[in-house]
Amino acid sequence: MSANITGDIMSYSGYILEIALLVYLVARGYGKRHWEVVLYLGASVLLNFGRFYALHRYGLSSRQYSLWYWATDLGLVLAAFVLISSFFRRACSESPQMWQYVRFLLGTVLVAIALLSFFSLSSHKDKFFSFFIVEFSQNLYFASLVLTTLLYLMTLRMEVADDRLGMLVCGLGIDFAGPAAGLALTYLTRGNEIARTVGVYFFPLCDIGMILTWFYAISRVPGVEKAPVSRLKPAPVFAEGNVSRF
C-alpha cells in the first residue's frame, strides 16, 4: 500500500471520528455542557469539507488550494483558541478573581498574535507560499501548545476536581504538540522526504489520538457534575458544647 493511500485512510479515519464524536455529543445530550467541544468539532468538520471542495475544484498543486488550506488551518487554530479560553473559564469556575486575570491575559495574547500575524503576513505577501507559511503555522501551533500547557499546570495548581477537563486538555495537548513538532521538522529539513512522510502519517495520527482521548474523556471519565465536591457538614448539636467560641 503506498504512503499516500495509507495517509489518506488515516486522514479520513480522523474526519469520520470527528463526525462520530460530534454526533455522540449531540445525541447523548452533552451538547450544552460541552458546547466548546461541539463548536470546535463543528468548525473542524466544516473547514475540512471546505478543503475537500477546494481540492476537487482546483487540484492539489493549485495556488487556490494552498491558500484555502493555510487559511483553514488558521481558522482551526482560532477555533482552538476559543476552546482553550473556555477550558480556562471552566478551570477558574471556583475562583472568579483568577478568571478576571486569566481573561485579561488571554485577550492580550489574542491581540498580540493577531497583530503579529497581520504584520508578518503582510510583509511576506510575495513569498507567502515559501517556507514562511510553515514557520508561521509552526509558531501558531507552538503558542497554542504553550497556552494548553499553562492551562494544564493551572488545573494542577488549583486542584481542579474535574477529571474530565484534565483529560480533554491532555487530548488537546497531543493535537498541538504533534503538528508543532512536525512543522518544525519540515522547516528544518526544508520539506525533504522524511518531513513529508512525518506529515503524511504523524498529523492524522495526532488528530486520531486527540479524538479518541476526547471520546474516552466524555464517555468514561466522570465530570465534575457526577463527582460533587464534598463539603464539611455542620458539627452535630452534641459536639457544639465542646467547641469554644473565640
Add this chain to the structure above:
Amino acid sequence: MIIAVLILILSLALLLFYLQTICLKILRQEFDRDYFLPIVNANRLEFPAISKAVEEFDAPLDYARFCMMLKCDFLALSYLLKNAANESRRYTSRDRLLILYFHVTYFMLRLRHLLRLDEKLPILRLTAILKFFGNVVGLRVSSANFQDISASDYLLTL
C-alpha cells in the same frame, strides 16, 4: 533555525508528557471493588507481591527475578484481556495504549538498571498497569453471564 530546533525538542517532549499523563489518568480510574484479586489468585500472578515488596520493604531489588515475574504476569494478563469474557476478542484502543505504555516503561526500567538509577518508580508503574489489567479482566468476568452456557458450549464457540 535555533527557534525551530527548540520548538521541535519542546513539542516532542510535551507530546510524550501528555501521552504519559493520559496513561496515568486512565490508570487512576477507580473500580468499586478489587476485581483483580480473584484473577490474581486463579492465575497465580505475582505482581501484588512485587508491589508490596517495593512499597513496604526497603530491601535491595532482585532485578532479574522481578523483571521475569512482571513479564510473565504481563503475558498472562494481556492474553486474558483479549480472550476472557471478551466477545470481540480484540483489544480496545485503551488496552493498546496501556500495552504500549507497559513496553515503554519496561524499556525505561532496563535503561535505569543499566545506568544504575533508582528502579522503584518504573517497577511500581508496571505493577499499576498490571493491576489495572487485572481489574478490567475481573470486571468483565464478573459481569459476564455464563448461566446458560455449559463448558462444552463455551468451548465450541471458541
